[in-house]
Amino acid sequence: MNNLSSMDAPFILQGATRTLDSHHGPHGHARKNNWRRMTLVSTILAISVVASVSNASAPTLTPRGTMHASSVEDLEKITSWASPLDPNRFNPYTGSLLAPLMIPRVSGTANNTLVQQFILDHFAALNQTSPGDGSAPVDDSGDNSQKKKRSKHGWHVEQDRFEEMTPYGMKTFTNLIFTKNPKATNRLVFAAHFDSKYFPPPNAPFSPNGALDRMGQRLRGNGGDDTLPFTAGTDSAVPCAILLDLAASLDQALEDQMWANTNRAAQAGWEEDEETTLQFVFFDGEEAFVDWTATDSLYGSRHLAELWAKRTVPKVRLATGRNGGSTSNNLEGIELFVLLDLLGVENPRIPSYFGTTQWAHRHILSIEERLWQSKLHGTQLLANKQRRALLQAQNVEERAGEEEEDEMDRLEEEAIEIETPLHAYLTEDAAYGGVDDDHRPFLHKGVPILHIIPTPFPHVWHTLQDDAKAIKPEVVEGWTNIFRVFTAEYLQLLHPRTRQNPRHDEL
Ligand SMILES: [Zn+2]
Numbered sequence: 001m002n003n004l005s006s007m008d009a010p011f012i013l014q015g016a017t018r019t020l021d022s023h024h025g026p027h028g029h030a031r032k033n034n035w036r037r038m039t040l041v042s043t044i045l046a047i048s049v050v051a052s053v054s055n056a057s058a059p060t061l062t063p064r065g066t067m068h069a070s071s072v073e074d075l076e077k078i079t080s081w082a083s084p085l086d087p088n089r090f091n092p093y094t095g096s097l098l099a100p101l102m103i104p105r106v107s108g109t110a111n112n113t114l115v116q117q118f119i120l121d122h123f124a125a126l127n128q129t130s131p132g133d134g135s136a137p138v139d140d141s142g143d144n145s146q147k148k149k150r151s152k153h154g155w156h157v158e159q160d161r162f163e164e165m166t167p168y169g170m171k172t173f174t175n176l177i178f179t180k181n182p183k184a185t186n187r188l189v190f191a192a193h194f195d196s197k198y199f200p201p202p203n204a205p206f207s208p209n210g211a212l213d214r215m216g217q218r219l220r221g222n223g224g225d226d227t228l229p230f231t232a233g234t235d236s237a238v239p240c241a242i243l244l245d246l247a248a249s250l251d252q253a254l255e256d257q258m259w260a261n262t263n264r265a266a267q268a269g270w271e272e273d274e275e276t277t278l279q280f281v282f283f284d285g286e287e288a289f290v291d292w293t294a295t296d297s298l299y300g301s302r303h304l305a306e307l308w309a310k311r312t313v314p315k316v317r318l319a320t321g322r323n324g325g326s327t328s329n330n331l332e333g334i335e336l337f338v339l340l341d342l343l344g345v346e347n348p349r350i351p352s353y354f355g356t357t358q359w360a361h362r363h364i365l366s367i368e369e370r371l372w373q374s375k376l377h378g379t380q381l382l383a384n385k386q387r388r389a390l391l392q393a394q395n396v397e398e399r400a401g402e403e404e405e406d407e408m409d410r411l412e413e414e415a416i417e418i419e420t421p422l423h424a425y426l427t428e429d430a431a432y433g434g435v436d437d438d439h440r441p442f443l444h445k446g447v448p449i450l451h452i453i454p455t456p457f458p459h460v461w462h463t464l465q466d467d468a469k470a471i472k473p474e475v476v477e478g479w480t481n482i483f484r485v486f487t488a489e490y491l492q493l494l495h496p497r498t499r500q501n502p503r504h505d506e507l
Contacts, residue, residue: 002292002436057370060363063448064186064276064335067363067489072374078488079376079481081249090241090476092233092468097122097244098476101237102468106198107285107299108171109225115194116174119282120157122244123178126251127154153258155247156182162303167211167290168198168223175300176282178247180254184277185314186333188490190246190483192239192340193286193300193438196232197462198223214291223289233471234458236286238344238479243280245480246487253493254278276335276491283438298438305331305441334447336360336490339439341453342461343479344471346382347424348454351431354443357450360486361426364450367485368423371478378478379424385474425482431455 057069070078089097100118105111129152160175176194179187200221207219221227231237254277261275285299308330336357342348352361371377439449460466488494 002288002297057366060359060366062359062363062490064490069366069370070485070489070494072370074488074494075370075374075376075485078484078494079371079374081253081484085245085248088473089245090238090471090473090480092237092471092473095241095473098237098241098471098473101194101240102231102233104225104227104230105194105196105232106224106227107173107195107287108223109227111225112195112284116176116284119176119194119240119244123155123157123247126248127152129251153181153255155180160300160304160307164285164299164303166223166299167213167219167296168207168221169209169211171223171285171299173285173299173303175284175304177279177304179277179279181258181275181277184275184333186276186335187279188276188487189279189281189334189337190243190340190487191281191283191301191337191438192236192243193283194236194240195284195287195300196227196230196235196237197287198289199228199230199464201226201228211290214293219290228464230464231467233460233466233468234342234344235461235466236341236343238471238476239340239342240282242340242343242476242480242483243282246278246483247280249480249484250278250487250493253488254491257491257493278487278491286438292436297436298441301438302441305445309445331442331445331447334442336450337439337442337447338450338452338483339437340479341437341451342458343452343454344476345458345460346379346472346475348458348475349456350426350452350454351429352426353431353434353451354449355430357448358430360450363489364482364486365423365426365428367482367489368425371481371485372422372424376478376481377424378472378475378481381474381477382472425478 059069060067086096089095092098092102101115103111103115105115156179158177158179160177161172163170163172165171198221200219200223202220204221204226207221207223211219213219258275281304283300283304286297286301288297290296311330312327313330313333314327338360352358368377372380435451435453435455437451437453439447439451443449458466458470460470
């Protein structure tokens with residue numbers, strides 16, 4: 001992604017078309033200017049935030065209806081949906097969901113294909129797991145004999161493969177899309193890019209196709225597997241690992257909901273029940289090969305947005321959520337497009353980028369507060385881990401076991417007492433001057449965007465230090481807790497609708 005930071009146009013309006021500024025760095029004059037503007041905005045916003053902090057469980061009004069906060073018990077249930085996931089899964093060196101992504105994976109290279117296969121295998125494994133063997137909620141509506149017979153809906157897989165010209169010649173790109181219920185007309189989408197940026201070795205031979213960069217310099221390197229060893233942990237291995245975790249941890253609850261809906265539709269005499277489903281998009285080719293321009297960047301997202309704009313699908317009737325017999329394009333059913341980028345380091349600071357999705361930003365902020373109260377926030381998980389490490393360094397583990405446990409408990413309490421910001425990742429600020437990223441082709445076609453990217457960028461951004469050392473697994477765990485709860489609450493996974501409990505818009 002790239003900061004949009006030209007002096008002449010510091011404001012990005014939703015849906016506005018503009019020429020990209022090619023300045024390739026997070027720090028500029030415009031940014032400072034924006035900070036000043038932000039101060040004023042945050043002062044105004046602070047007034048309403050006081051109310052939201054004191055009322056983190058208040059329902060949120062969304063374009064889809066009312067979104068309720070989970071109970072503390074539900075919150076703990078959702079965040080403990082780990083099986084069959086490895087507790088060490090976000091370790092950047094060995095973790096099952098993260099380590100396989102931590103390789104240079106420039107678009108068009110063999111490594112990029114390896115990472116695609118890893119992602120495909122993850123969903124294939126979910127499709128093979130038989131229902132009921134996860135620790136996710138058990139469907140207790142309906143009788144058991146029926147439950148045993150049911151087969152898995154699984155995840156629908158779409159591979160959007162195409163070729164496009166780059167400064168290094170023609171390259172192949174592949175977007176991967178996984179949809180829980182491909183028949184559903186509406187979707188909650190989570191997206192991240194899986195490619196990594198190409199950095200030519202300084203003394204590499206000149207590019208065989210003789211291309212020039214913007215300054216008229218001949219390009220070095222082959223634009224592929226001779227790249228410097230940039231493993232791009234935050235950019236965006238960690239966001240991809242979070243998406244994989246969401247799919248695995250929510251899978252059982254999604255299956256149960258689909259069965260509950262099928263039964264409900266049958267009772268009501270409908271042919272099938274159209275619902276909002278969950279979809280994951282893994283973009284290829286987000287990074288520029290040379291300089292960030294309108295043509296050298298966002299290869300995958302530009303292609304997919306065009307593809308979906310042309311695709312005709314049954315249109316949802318908003319009043320009932322069911323097919324009204326007419327058609328629309330495949331973008332119109334996206335209720336919310338959540339794009340994750342540059343996550344995994346401590347202390348991110350994420351403002352609200354778009355007014356139309358401020359409800360979602362605020363709701364996630366309220367989830368952070370509730371997780372904090374349940375001691376499940378990433379900042380707390382990390383503080384506790386650091387304290388434990390400190391204790392071990394002081395040889396406290398040599399003391400009697402019981403005493404040690406007491407000491408651990410006391411220190412954990414202390415960690416929580418010391419830092420009580422409640423929400424630590426999202427801020428109440430509204431951002432002016434957007435960050436260019438994979439959401440843009442969708443934004444310009446009218447899709448509501450929630451952009452989860454820190455401002456300013458992590459200090460390791462686009463350096464070789466954006467590697468395993470920069471990643472804090474506890475921070476990643478904190479993020480996945482947040483998005484699990486958001487998805488469960490948005491899709492009403494814990495308390496599926498029944499005929500006695502209709503959706504708000506059916507009343
Ligand atoms: Zn990048």
